[in-house]
Amino acid sequence: MKNDSYFMELAIKEAEKSLNEGGIPIGAVLVKDGEVISKGHNRLIQNSSVILHAEMDAIEKAGRLNYGDYRKCTLYTTLSPCPMCSGAVILYNIPRVVIGENTTLMGAENLLECNDVEVVVLDDIRCRDLFLKFTCNCSEIWDEELAKVGNTTEVK
Amino acid sequence: MKNDSYFMELAIKEAEKSLNEGGIPIGAVLVKDGEVISKGHNRLIQNSSVILHAEMDAIEKAGRLNYGDYRKCTLYTTLSPCPMCSGAVILYNIPRVVIGENTTLMGAENLLECNDVEVVVLDDIRCRDLFLKFTCNCSEIWDEELAKVGNTTEVK
Numbered sequence: 404m405k406n407d408s409y410f411m412e413l414a415i416k417e418a419e420k421s422l423n424e425g426g427i428p429i430g431a432v433l434v435k436d437g438e439v440i441s442k443g444h445n446r447l448i449q450n451s452s453v454i455l456h457a458e459m460d461a462i463e464k465a466g467r468l469n470y471g472d473y474r475k476c477t478l479y480t481t482l483s484p485c486p487m488c489s490g491a492v493i494l495y496n497i498p499r500v501v502i503g504e505n506t507t508l509m510g511a512e513n514l515l516e517c518n519d520v521e522v523v524v525l526d527d528i529r530c531r532d533l534f535l536k537f538t539c540n541c542s543e544i545w546d547e548e549l550a551k552v553g554n555t556t557e558v559k
Numbered sequence: 560m561k562n563d564s565y566f567m568e569l570a571i572k573e574a575e576k577s578l579n580e581g582g583i584p585i586g587a588v589l590v591k592d593g594e595v596i597s598k599g600h601n602r603l604i605q606n607s608s609v610i611l612h613a614e615m616d617a618i619e620k621a622g623r624l625n626y627g628d629y630r631k632c633t634l635y636t637t638l639s640p641c642p643m644c645s646g647a648v649i650l651y652n653i654p655r656v657v658i659g660e661n662t663t664l665m666g667a668e669n670l671l672e673c674n675d676v677e678v679v680v681l682d683d684i685r686c687r688d689l690f691l692k693f694t695c696n697c698s699e700i701w702d703e704e705l706a707k708v709g710n711t712t713e714v715k
Contacts, residue, residue, distance in 0.1 A: 417671045447623070450710065454610065454619045454647065467603070472595065485673075490646025491610065502631050514670070518642075518715050532689045550569045553626050559674050 407446060407479070407501050407525060410434050414479045415497055417444040417457065426530050427551070428537045431480040433459035433465050433497075441465035445507040448544060453551075457517035462495070473497050483510035485556040493518045503530030507538075510523060510559065511558045563635070563657050563681060566590050570635045571658065571685055573600040573613065580605050583700060584638035588634040589653075590619050591628060591706045597621035604700060609707075613637070616646035618651070629653050637686040640667035641712040647676045659686030663694075667714045 410432055417430025421444040429445040445461025446452055456464075458480050467478075473495045476482075483505035484492070492500055492515060501519040505512065506526075515522050538545050566588055573586025576599040584602040600614025602608055611619075614636050624632075634640075640648065641660035648656055648671060655677040661668065664681075667693045671678050694701050 417619060451623060452619060453621075453623055453651070454615050459610050463608060467607060467609055467610075467707070470707055473707075486646035486649040487643060488646070490642035490644070490670075490714075493642040493714055494708055494712060495609070514646075514714070551629075553621070554651055558639055558646075558649055558670070 405437055405443065407523065408527075410439070410477070411437060411481070411501065411503055411525055411527055411530070414457075414481050415527075415533060418481045418530070418533055421445050421449070421457070422533070422537060423471055427548065429480070429482045430455040431461040431478060433461045433476055433478055435476045437453065440476075441488060442453050446454050454487070456488050458484050458486060459491060464525075468495075470496065477501060479503075479528075482534065483508055483512060483524075483556075484509040484515070485552075486558050489514050492520060496502065499523070501525060502529040504534075507534045508556055510556050514558045544559045561593055563679065565680055566595070566633070566635045567637070567659055567683055567686070569595060570637050571615075571683075573598050573617075574637045574686070574689055575643065577605070577613070578689070578693060579602050583704065584689050585613040585636070585638045587617040587634060589617045589632055589634055590684075592631045594630055595699060596632075603704065610643070612644050613639060615647060616641050617651075618647055624651075626652065634659060635657065635659075636684075639664055639680075639712075640671070640681065642667040642670065642714050643713075645670050648676060653665070657678070657681060659683045660690075662687060663690045664712055666712045670714045 446455035481503035489511035614698035637659035645667035
């Protein structure tokens with residue numbers, strides 16, 4: 404059955420792709436009317452980027468949708484979205500975001516909620532375990548990323 | 560003298576580049592310690608993108624800076640920044656944003672200010688005139704972009 408757990412599994416597969424590429428294991432999928440229209444994963448390390456978070460990658464890969472299309476979308480992401488990705492969700496009026504987990508890092512969920520975005524946190528052990536595996540083996544990559552953003556991805 | 564008006568002139572030149580490419584005339588430059596470290600312009604039309612706003616293009620082109628570098632930066636943009644670009648500024652702790660104008664469109668300036676970002680609006684006639692020239696000649700491109708975001712780029 405294509406429920407939130409099913410689509411999160413696809414986002415996790417994207418996160419695993421990033422891990423296998425030597426990147427940060429965060430994945431995202433954009434779903435419209437119950438069908439996946441794009442998949443993305445964090446490419447900061449792979450592309451030497453600062454904007455290609457998983458959510459941004461998925462939103463970009465979906466192409467230039469119109470307002471009505473975005474309004475039918477749910478964004479699935481394995482980790483709580485940062486202010487930039489949350490801002491993209493608000494800009495394009497994506498009405499629903501499903502988050503794998505927010506214990507590794509808390510993003511700008513309050514900003515999403517204040518802007519009428521439905522936020523669902525699955526607290527998915529698969530997402531936490533994957534990230535834990537990464538931080539145990541590649542802690543320097545994650546530490547560098549956290550230091551870059553001043554150790555916070557929340558908004559006031 | 561390298562003051563805000565000087566750097567805004569460089570951002571305007573970037574906006575003009577986009578216009579000459581058939582794109583939306585919004586430009587940005589990132590300045591660190593009084594020196595330009597990157598320039599960017601809106602590439603939505605040129606790259607069939609939804610994330611390459613001028614500010615995102617400039618931030619991406621600056622490469623993977625560290626926290627201390629970002630803290631010395633000012634982002635100059637010809638038009639008030641949207642929630643996505645404002646989110647990127649907050650994520651990377653860029654402390655100052657100088658905006659050409661916000662009459663064509665009001666962005667997420669309140670979000671920046673709530674997150675301790677200094678916001679300066681120059682109300683620069685050069686920025687307004689350039690955009691007016693664009694909307695007079697290519698109104699369908701801008702109308703499509705506004706419709707895509709539901710006619711608002713503010714946050715609650």
